[in-house]
Amino acid sequence: MIKPYRLALWLAAFALLFPAAxxxxxxxxxxxxxxxxxxxxxxxxxxxPPAAVRDQLPNGLKLVIVPDARFPxxxxxxxxxxxxxxxxxxxxxxxxxxxxxxxxGTPTLDARQIAYAADSMGGAIAAAADKDFxxxxxxxLAANADRMFALLADVALRPTFPAAEVALRKANLLQELRLxxxxxxxxxxxxxxxxxxxxxxxxxxAPTEASIAAITRAGLAAYHARVFLPNNDATLxxxxxxxxxxxxxxxxxxxxxxxxxxPPVPQFPAPPARPxxxxxxxxxxxxxxxxxxxxxxxxxxxxxxxxxxxxxxEVLGGSFNSRLVSDVRESKGFAYDxxxxxxxxxxxxxWQVETQVRTAVTAPALAAILAQLDRxxxxxxxxxxxxxxxxxxxxxxxxxxxxxxxxxxxFLMVEEFGLPRDYLARFVPRVQAVTxxxxxxxxxxxxxxxxxxxxxxxxxxxIAAGLARYSSAPxxxxxxxxxxxxxxxxSGVRRVIQP
Amino acid sequence: MRTxxxxxxxxxxxxxxxxxxxxxxxxxxxFRQFTLPNGLRVILSEDHAVPVVTESLLFNVGxxxxxxxxxxxxxxxxxxxxxxxxxxxxxxxxxxxxxxxxTDNASTHTDYxxxxxxxxxxxxxxxxxxxxxxxxxxxVTPENMKNQIAVVEEERRLRVDNQPYxxxxxxxxxxxxxxxxxxxxPVIGSFADLDRATLAEVKAFFDAYYAPRNAILxxxxxxxxxxxxxxxxxxxxxxxxxxxxxPVSTAExxxxxxxxxxxxxxxxxxxxxxxxxxxxxxxSPDFYALALLGQDLFAGESSxxxxxxxxxxxxxxxxxxxxxxxxxDFTDYRAxxxxxxxxxxxxxxxxxxxxxxxxxxxxxxxxxxxxxxxxLRVKTKLxxxxxxxxxxxxxxxxxxxxxxxLDGSPAGESEDLRQILNVTSEQIQRAAAAYxxxxxxxxxxxxxxxxxxxxxxxxxxxxx
Numbered sequence: 001m002i003k004p005y006r007l008a009l010w011l012a013a014f015a016l017l018f019p020a021a022x023x024x025x026x027x028x029x030x031x032x033x034x035x036x037x038x039x040x041x042x043x044x045x046x047x048x049p050p051a052a053v054r055d056q057l058p059n060g061l062k063l064v065i066v067p068d069a070r071f072p073x074x075x076x077x078x079x080x081x082x083x084x085x086x087x088x089x090x091x092x093x094x095x096x097x098x099x100x101x102x103x104x105g106t107p108t109l110d111a112r113q114i115a116y117a118a119d120s121m122g123g124a125i126a127a128a129a130d131k132d133f134x135x136x137x138x139x140x141l142a143a144n145a146d147r148m149f150a151l152l153a154d155v156a157l158r159p160t161f162p163a164a165e166v167a168l169r170k171a172n173l174l175q176e177l178r179l180x181x182x183x184x185x186x187x188x189x190x191x192x193x194x195x196x197x198x199x200x201x202x203x204x205x206a207p208t209e210a211s212i213a214a215i216t217r218a219g220l221a222a223y224h225a226r227v228f229l230p231n232n233d234a235t236l237x238x239x240x241x242x243x244x245x246x247x248x249x250x251x252x253x254x255x256x257x258x259x260x261x262x263p264p265v266p267q268f269p270a271p272p273a274r275p276x277x278x279x280x281x282x283x284x285x286x287x288x289x290x291x292x293x294x295x296x297x298x299x300x301x302x303x304x305x306x307x308x309x310x311x312x313x314e315v316l317g318g319s320f321n322s323r324l325v326s327d328v329r330e331s332k333g334f335a336y337d338x339x340x341x342x343x344x345x346x347x348x349x350x351w352q353v354e355t356q357v358r359t360a361v362t363a364p365a366l367a368a369i370l371a372q373l374d375r376x377x378x379x380x381x382x383x384x385x386x387x388x389x390x391x392x393x394x395x396x397x398x399x400x401x402x403x404x405x406x407x408x409x410x411f412l413m414v415e416e417f418g419l420p421r422d423y424l425a426r427f428v429p430r431v432q433a434v435t436x437x438x439x440x441x442x443x444x445x446x447x448x449x450x451x452x453x454x455x456x457x458x459x460x461x462x463i464a465a466g467l468a469r470y471s472s473a474p475x476x477x478x479x480x481x482x483x484x485x486x487x488x489x490x491s492g493v494r495r496v497i498q499p
Numbered sequence: 500m501r502t503x504x505x506x507x508x509x510x511x512x513x514x515x516x517x518x519x520x521x522x523x524x525x526x527x528x529x530f531r532q533f534t535l536p537n538g539l540r541v542i543l544s545e546d547h548a549v550p551v552v553t554e555s556l557l558f559n560v561g562x563x564x565x566x567x568x569x570x571x572x573x574x575x576x577x578x579x580x581x582x583x584x585x586x587x588x589x590x591x592x593x594x595x596x597x598x599x600x601x602t603d604n605a606s607t608h609t610d611y612x613x614x615x616x617x618x619x620x621x622x623x624x625x626x627x628x629x630x631x632x633x634x635x636x637x638x639v640t641p642e643n644m645k646n647q648i649a650v651v652e653e654e655r656r657l658r659v660d661n662q663p664y665x666x667x668x669x670x671x672x673x674x675x676x677x678x679x680x681x682x683x684x685p686v687i688g689s690f691a692d693l694d695r696a697t698l699a700e701v702k703a704f705f706d707a708y709y710a711p712r713n714a715i716l717x718x719x720x721x722x723x724x725x726x727x728x729x730x731x732x733x734x735x736x737x738x739x740x741x742x743x744x745x746p747v748s749t750a751e752x753x754x755x756x757x758x759x760x761x762x763x764x765x766x767x768x769x770x771x772x773x774x775x776x777x778x779x780x781x782x783s784p785d786f787y788a789l790a791l792l793g794q795d796l797f798a799g800e801s802s803x804x805x806x807x808x809x810x811x812x813x814x815x816x817x818x819x820x821x822x823x824x825x826x827x828d829f830t831d832y833r834a835x836x837x838x839x840x841x842x843x844x845x846x847x848x849x850x851x852x853x854x855x856x857x858x859x860x861x862x863x864x865x866x867x868x869x870x871x872x873x874x875l876r877v878k879t880k881l882x883x884x885x886x887x888x889x890x891x892x893x894x895x896x897x898x899x900x901x902x903x904x905l906d907g908s909p910a911g912e913s914e915d916l917r918q919i920l921n922v923t924s925e926q927i928q929r930a931a932a933a934y935x936x937x938x939x940x941x942x943x944x945x946x947x948x949x950x951x952x953x954x955x956x957x958x959x960x961x962x963x
Contacts (some may be wrong), residue, residue, distance in 0.1 A: 140883070
């Protein structure tokens with residue numbers, strides 16, 4: 001369920017705008033000597049990820065058990081290879097609906113009973129689809145692990161997709177789509193992925209009215225039969241306050257008789273060639289800000305230069321200290337926030353820069369971003385930048401393994417992407433081994449300033465003219481339903497609707 | 500799962516057993532507490548599971564402490580505190596924290612402003628040095644002030660004014676549901692007040708509210724208690740107090756008739772309803788009862804209003820709310836606060852029907868209370884979510900600090916949880932009957948579309 005209006009940490013303070021000389025306060029408060037300089041600190045403490053036991057059931061289901069007794073909780077993840085990569089554009093939304101409806105009914109429980117059962121065991125159960133996987137996430141108080149696994153198996157293996165629940169989900173998907181179309185970030189994402197991937201199934205990010213209408217109970221059941229196979233790259237992660245033997249017994253008891261089959265093989269046609277930098281503009285009349293989303297194809301997790309690129313991206317736009325933040329936010333004051341990141345996929349990836357800027361500075365902000373892309377490719381990062389970026393990546397890694405859910409997600413990711421079993425243990429050393437030259441080489445190879453795909457969501461009347469010079473072809477204009485409406489500059493009042 | 504009947508039998512049996520153990524299932528976060536001679540309250544919590552530490556500084560000042568004409572000052576400071584100090588000039592704070600592998604952030608609330616850094620535990624002395632320096636020597640300069648006012652205004656555009664339902668939830672609801680300006684004005688701040696702020700006013704605000712006696716320092720995670728206490732005394736003990744706080748009154752006159760207002764929302768595609776009632780005093784039986792009722796009505800797919808509005812009547816897309824909503828959570832505000840709800844509904848639905856359905860569930864609770872299995876289920880969910888919410892060093896630092904701020908003890912939040920787990924059905928009935936009534940309600944309708952030329956018309960509805 002999307003929560004677009006939810007402002008988590010909505011008053012979050014990220015500081016700094018124009019640089020100003022530091023001034024000492026006039027008050028003559030004498031400083032103790034130890035305040036004059038930052039203290040020396042010891043070496044970074046080593047992080048050892050929890051030990052995991054791996055196993056596989058005869059039906060092919062991969063099993064990862066991660067004992068973690070810090071909290072009286074048990075957390076499970078069950079993922080199968082599915083998601084939008086197995087869909088056609090006409091089926092957009094099917095994987096999402098499938099995931100959401102897994103918990104809508106089983107032969108013995110209706111949707112409300114499933115929700116009550118999860119609450120009653122001090123837990124939760126929900127599924128979500130992304131581009132490569134459908135993942136069921138469940139947790140409970142440790143004392144209720146058995147009931148949690150029973151429920152997990154029931155919804156994963158025996159969903160009934162009740163007709164009334166399917167009809168309601170379809171009606172609400174339509175309304176949620178309307179809701180999402182009021183979000184500039186959503187409008188940008190849909191256009192960006194569609195244009196970047198073309199006929200590749202990764203192009204699919206959101207349903208349309210037509211694809212929602214095409215969802216049927218039979219189609220959901222067929223999709224379930226097709227992808228919910230223990231040998232379809234399926235992984236069960238069990239983390240928490242539970243013994244290895246108990247966890248293995250539960251997995252065997254509830255998933256041992258899951259029948260294997262012939263898993264589908266997703267096809268990934270080559271994404272379209274991008275001969276030059278192109279701007280695509282989604283018109284949002286009256287928008288106080290412009291959302292800029294630009295980027296190109298990114299790296300897979302097991303790419304040879306994944307870690308050098310991770311470090312280069314960190315220096316460019318991965319943290320508050322990054323060059324994009326220092327320049328676009330602090331020095332120029334164009335944006336409240338800006339970030340660059342690589343999103344790895346099973347067959348490829350997306351590298352992108354995202355920001356929201358005041359409407360009046362849309363074109364200068366784009367120019368500033370492009371200049372930083374050139375710079376990271378053309379000159380080596382400095383030694384302090386390199387060290388800070390590596391420390392930040394290493395520190396972030398430990399910080400994102402504090403909760404049991406995070407631990408389970410990381411171990412699941414390692415299995416899903418077929419990474420080495422010591423991936424988590426070796427993450428920090430591999431980051432620390434990156435050199436400035438390797439980072440620059442990776443940036444030069446994977447960032448393409450002159451061929452970037454640029455999607456802007458904003459008030460076209462106010463920003464199109466300023467942006468035009470950064471596009472190698474006339475800017476393509478779209479409305480908020482993703483329909484092509486013309487170009488800028490145009491040869492007249494041409495209005496073309498794409499089929 | 501063989502049969503639903505068997506399941507519910509198991510559920511009931513185990514839930515009953517669980518309820519008895521609940522207090523032991525949710526352990527108290529361990530802590531050491533002391534106060535420095537300058538009045539700074541300090542809480543340390545040791546846990547070596549992950550080699551990470553969180554240092555947080557909570558200042559006892561929020562939007563509610565601002566004076567008329569200075570709306571947004573608390574939030575402005577949340578930004579200024581990252582602008583540099585005498586020995587850690589502009590940019591150094593983030594450079595140091597991130598350069599040692601950490602992260603930092605802050606947030607402004609109705610009753611407090613919260614700063615934190617989470618970093619590998621070797622960086623703790625650096626975090627103390629940075630926080631002590633900005634507490635003692637913050638650079639409150641005309642340049643920083645001007646820049647940060649611009650950033651705060653940009654943030655308001657980004658997070659409130661340019662978002663669907665932002666003005667509804669974060670400006671209009673508080674303004675209508677409260678009568679006293681202290682409670683009613685938005686935490687995010689007013690453009691007019693910020694634009695005319697003077698340096699002297701901003702400095703006076705810093706001197707009054709950012710002094711040691713008005714702060715709570717909490718450090719949680721991979722630390723040694725004795726060594727950390729010694730370091731805290733060294734880095735924070737010498738900072739003198741300054742300024743003086745002018746207390747404000749947050750008293751609210753009683754509400755006697757329902758307020759109904761419609762506002763236009765140019766960014767929304769679907770209509771929405773926001774409803775709020777002024778809630779009970781903290782630590783009263785009604786407070787604990789409404790905290791639990793908020794979960795029962797709004798939390799997740801098993802909640803009463805999700806089941807009623809989204810599943811059974813199928814009029815709504817999303818339902819959210821509870822005690823403290825939308826500005827706060829029941830764990831983090833001083834009374835008076837709101838008991839609020841928010842429903843995004845389908846375009847062809849009569850807005851009055853949505854309001855009626857919300858009241859129908861409340862009246863049902865008032866008339867019949869909460870059945871034992873439902874009460875146990877909601878408590879089990881709350882207790883287990885509470886455990887999930889204590890997993891990170893940041894979670895633990897914030898809970899301990901909020902307990903100290905709101906309840907006078909770092910154990911205060913856990914004590915609140917124990918009280919909530921003891922709430923009875925009768926207690927919920929009484930609280931709902933006393934607080935969640937028509938005459939005490941503020942109901943705002945959010946209509947998609949641009950506002951008409953003059954200000955949005957207010958439908959002045961009154962019900963007995």
